[in-house]
Amino acid sequence: MDIEFKKLPLILKHKKSGITDHELVQRCIKNDAVAQKILFEQYAPMLLGVSFRYANLEAEAHEILQIGFIKIFNNLSKFRFESGLATWLTRIIINTALNYLKANEKVKWEANIETIYENNDFVVEQLHQIDLKVLMDCIQQLPTGYRIVLNMFAIEGYSHKEIAEELKITESTSRSQFARAKVLLEKKLLTLGFDIKKYAGR
Amino acid sequence: MQDDKFNNILKDRAKEFVLLPNANAFDTILANRKKAKRKRFFVFASVFVFLVGLSTTIFLVNNQNLESFKVNQITKLESKPNLSKVPIISKEVTENSDDEIIVKKNKIKQNGQIINLLHNDKIVCKISNSNKASSNKTNIVILDKEVTIHKSSESLNDFKLQEVKNASPYLDSFSVAKQAIDSSENEDSSFAYKTIVVKEINDSLQNSVAAMAVSNNQNSYKIKEPIHFSLSVFNHYMLLNRAYNGADNELINSMFGLHYNDQANQSYSLGFLFGLTHKKMSLKFGFAYNNVQFDKLFIEPNSMGLGANINKGALINDFGYNINVIDQSLSFVEMPVLLGYTIGSKKINYTLETGLAFQYLTQTNTYLLTSDVNGYSYNTRNDAVNNRFNQFQLAGQLSFLINYNLTKHISIYGGPLTKFHVGQYFKQEFTDRNAPIYVGLNSGINFKF
Numbered sequence: 001m002d003i004e005f006k007k008l009p010l011i012l013k014h015k016k017s018g019i020t021d022h023e024l025v026q027r028c029i030k031n032d033a034v035a036q037k038i039l040f041e042q043y044a045p046m047l048l049g050v051s052f053r054y055a056n057l058e059a060e061a062h063e064i065l066q067i068g069f070i071k072i073f074n075n076l077s078k079f080r081f082e083s084g085l086a087t088w089l090t091r092i093i094i095n096t097a098l099n100y101l102k103a104n105e106k107v108k109w110e111a112n113i114e115t116i117y118e119n120n121d122f123v124v125e126q127l128h129q130i131d132l133k134v135l136m137d138c139i140q141q142l143p144t145g146y147r148i149v150l151n152m153f154a155i156e157g158y159s160h161k162e163i164a165e166e167l168k169i170t171e172s173t174s175r176s177q178f179a180r181a182k183v184l185l186e187k188k189l190l191t192l193g194f195d196i197k198k199y200a201g202r
Numbered sequence: 203m204q205d206d207k208f209n210n211i212l213k214d215r216a217k218e219f220v221l222l223p224n225a226n227a228f229d230t231i232l233a234n235r236k237k238a239k240r241k242r243f244f245v246f247a248s249v250f251v252f253l254v255g256l257s258t259t260i261f262l263v264n265n266q267n268l269e270s271f272k273v274n275q276i277t278k279l280e281s282k283p284n285l286s287k288v289p290i291i292s293k294e295v296t297e298n299s300d301d302e303i304i305v306k307k308n309k310i311k312q313n314g315q316i317i318n319l320l321h322n323d324k325i326v327c328k329i330s331n332s333n334k335a336s337s338n339k340t341n342i343v344i345l346d347k348e349v350t351i352h353k354s355s356e357s358l359n360d361f362k363l364q365e366v367k368n369a370s371p372y373l374d375s376f377s378v379a380k381q382a383i384d385s386s387e388n389e390d391s392s393f394a395y396k397t398i399v400v401k402e403i404n405d406s407l408q409n410s411v412a413a414m415a416v417s418n419n420q421n422s423y424k425i426k427e428p429i430h431f432s433l434s435v436f437n438h439y440m441l442l443n444r445a446y447n448g449a450d451n452e453l454i455n456s457m458f459g460l461h462y463n464d465q466a467n468q469s470y471s472l473g474f475l476f477g478l479t480h481k482k483m484s485l486k487f488g489f490a491y492n493n494v495q496f497d498k499l500f501i502e503p504n505s506m507g508l509g510a511n512i513n514k515g516a517l518i519n520d521f522g523y524n525i526n527v528i529d530q531s532l533s534f535v536e537m538p539v540l541l542g543y544t545i546g547s548k549k550i551n552y553t554l555e556t557g558l559a560f561q562y563l564t565q566t567n568t569y570l571l572t573s574d575v576n577g578y579s580y581n582t583r584n585d586a587v588n589n590r591f592n593q594f595q596l597a598g599q600l601s602f603l604i605n606y607n608l609t610k611h612i613s614i615y616g617g618p619l620t621k622f623h624v625g626q627y628f629k630q631e632f633t634d635r636n637a638p639i640y641v642g643l644n645s646g647i648n649f650k651f
Contacts, residue, residue: 033232040228045220052221062224069231070238127211136219154209155216182208 021085029077036073043086044069047093053139053151054097060104068096094156098166101144130189138188146181153178237593244594247560251539255487258478430479434486436646438471438619469494469640475538477648484542484553492534492561494640532591533565538599546605553603553615558624561595598624601644611650619644 019027019038027035048065055061072092079088127135139147148167152158153174158166160174167174224230473490540557566589601619608614621640 036232037228040223040231044223044227048221048223049216049219052219053216058221061221062227065223066227066231066234070235073231073235074238127208127215132215132219135215150212154212157209157213 022081025076025079025081025085028073039072040069043089046086047089049136050090050093051097052136053155054094054101054148055140056101056144057140060100064093064097064100067100068093071096090156094152098148101148135189138185141188142181142184145177146184149174149177150181150185240594244560244562248537251487251537251560255476255478255485255539258485430477431651432475432477432479432484432486432648433651434475434477434488434615434646434648436471436473436475436490436644438492438621438640439469439643439645469642471536473536473538475540479544479650482544484540484544484555486538486540486542486555486557488538490536490538490559492536492559493531494534495531529567529569531565531567532563534561534563534595536561536597540599542603544605549607551605551607553605554601555603556598556600559597559599559621561597563591563593563595566591596624598622603644605648613648613650614646615648616643616645618642 019035024035024039028039044065047068048061051064051068052058052061055064072089075092079085139150142150149163152163152166153160160171160178163169163174164171169177469492471490471492473488473492475486475488477484477486536559538557538559540555542553542555544551544553546552599619599621601617603615603617605613605615619640619642621642623639
């Protein structure tokens with residue numbers, strides 16, 4: 001999965017700099033501080049968006065980004081260009097975020113007191129209409145287990161099997177976490193007054 | 203289907219989501235990376251030191267045969283070699299009828315063809331005479347003063363023993379061989395000689411080595427050199443330091459020049475060392491807890507008017523004549539690696555020890571006690587100063603120890619010690635290069651295995 005960056009203004013800057021990813025990586029490996037800064041400026045906003053979705057708080061997201069970038073700079077020599085640079089960087093940030101969450105809190109995978117119900121009328125299309133920051137805030141406010149699975153399954157495109165292997169849980173746990181995450185996300189949006197139906201067509 | 207739609211929309215929205223990192227995020231990353239590198243270096247250094255110690259231990263345990271001694275067997279020498287350059291200190295031994303051969307301070311008693319040689323360590327060796335029946339001469343070069351050679355069943359026709367005192371540095375195998383020939387009165391080339399060169403070995407083992415080599419008819423012989431393992435528990439008590447508290451450099455310079463009194467501090471180190479001793483050399487490594495207290499630095503007014511120093515770290519107030527105090531303590535865990543050289547007798551000996559200590563700063567507490575003209579005093583924690591110190595430090599150490607052996611296995615020691623920081627005491631961004639130098643007492647107890 002390669003992410004499209006055309007929408008990001010910083011990518012334009014990247015194009016302006018006239019440096020290819022390959023050249024950028026090579027220079028970063030040689031500890032070229034200028035290249036490292038270019039790499040950071042190009043990808044940090046996108047990667048901070050990723051870490052924000054996994055973190056409990058925005059401050060944690062910044063911390064994850066910093067830890068992740070240290071790993072990135074330390075391990076750039078291992079990047080073989082078999083995938084896109086952005087994909088590789090995103091993967092490192094996700095792993096960093098998962099490790100961070102594992103290290104800093106006990107992630108609960110069991111069902112909690114939330115009532116599980118299927119809302120087939122969930123107007124998913126209307127998600128387009130919701131303010132992006134609000135949507136991301138709502139995702140961030142989900143319980144950690146829900147949030148991780150939602151991010152990995154819905155956004156990153158992992159299968160439940162891959163998630164189960166990555167998080168050392170069962171596939172059924174992953175499925176149930178995702179189902180609960182979806183329901184809870186809808187409830188949160190409604191609680192905040194974002195009646196999805198209300199926003200339909202805006 | 204519903205899931206797919208949900209996922210796709212969420213994925214699309216997430217792609218759009220970007221956040222700007224903090225303005226100083228990149229600098230922080232670089233700084234943390236540097237810090238992580240230093241940490242890795244410290245960890246690697248510690249692991250390296252540990253592995254060196256461990257591998258040295260394993261090596262010494264498994265290869266105690268460190269010393270190799272040449273034994274030259276020369277038969278049928280055609281002519282008498284030129285001996286002009288060979289230092290010879292020899293003493294011919296006469297035969298008598300006693301049951302044993304004793305070499306003790308140049309005295310010898312001998313009887314029998316097969317000789318059992320005993321020494322302090324009760325090493326028993328057999329020395330056979332030359333294979334040449336016509337000569338039956340055996341020359342043993344012994345560098346020690348005291349050897350006991352016990353009897354054998356058959357008489358020794360002609361036994362010659364040379365004692366070469368302090369000659370080992372000048373000798374090689376051939377010269378000793380020549381020496382043996384020269385000292386023999388019979389120049390008949392059919393005589394067989396066996397000579398031994400014993401170079402630079404412990405006093406207690408010299409004779410044994412010589413005897414064992416001859417006995418086994420070997421051209422080289424390896425002995426087991428004693429390796430001692432030790433565990434020391436030590437305490438460093440610092441009597442004096444050139445104190446430095448990390449406050450503003452300019453101010454400190456003025457403090458050192460004019461305005462401060464340094465009270466005796468209460469700095470100390472407590473720790474243990476695991477040691478390996480081989481001959482006179484020792485290698486020690488271990489762990490220690492190090493607490494450095496710059497007990498009190500009194501900043502006093504002087505004629506130059508300290509009032510001018512106001513706002514320099516808030517050490518000195520407006521009026522310049524109040525006494526201000528810096529109360530500071532630093533805690534380190536450290537990993538010393540020390541190399542020592544010991545001389546002296548068995549009861550009392552002296553060690554010169556030097557090495558490095560890898561230090562990790564665990565705690566910094568700096569408090570400024572200030573008072574105003576009304577007599578009110580303030581005690582404030584100064585994190586600006588606390589944060590100046592490098593987390594990882596490298597300190598050098600030099601000490602002279604006097605060891606007193608209480609028993610064969612336990613000794614106590616004490617002596618002067620100096621420690622000094624050789625690495626960067628303050629973080630790189632600070633221009634200060636001053637670092638404390640400590641002078642104190644080193645004492646401890648050593649258990650030898």
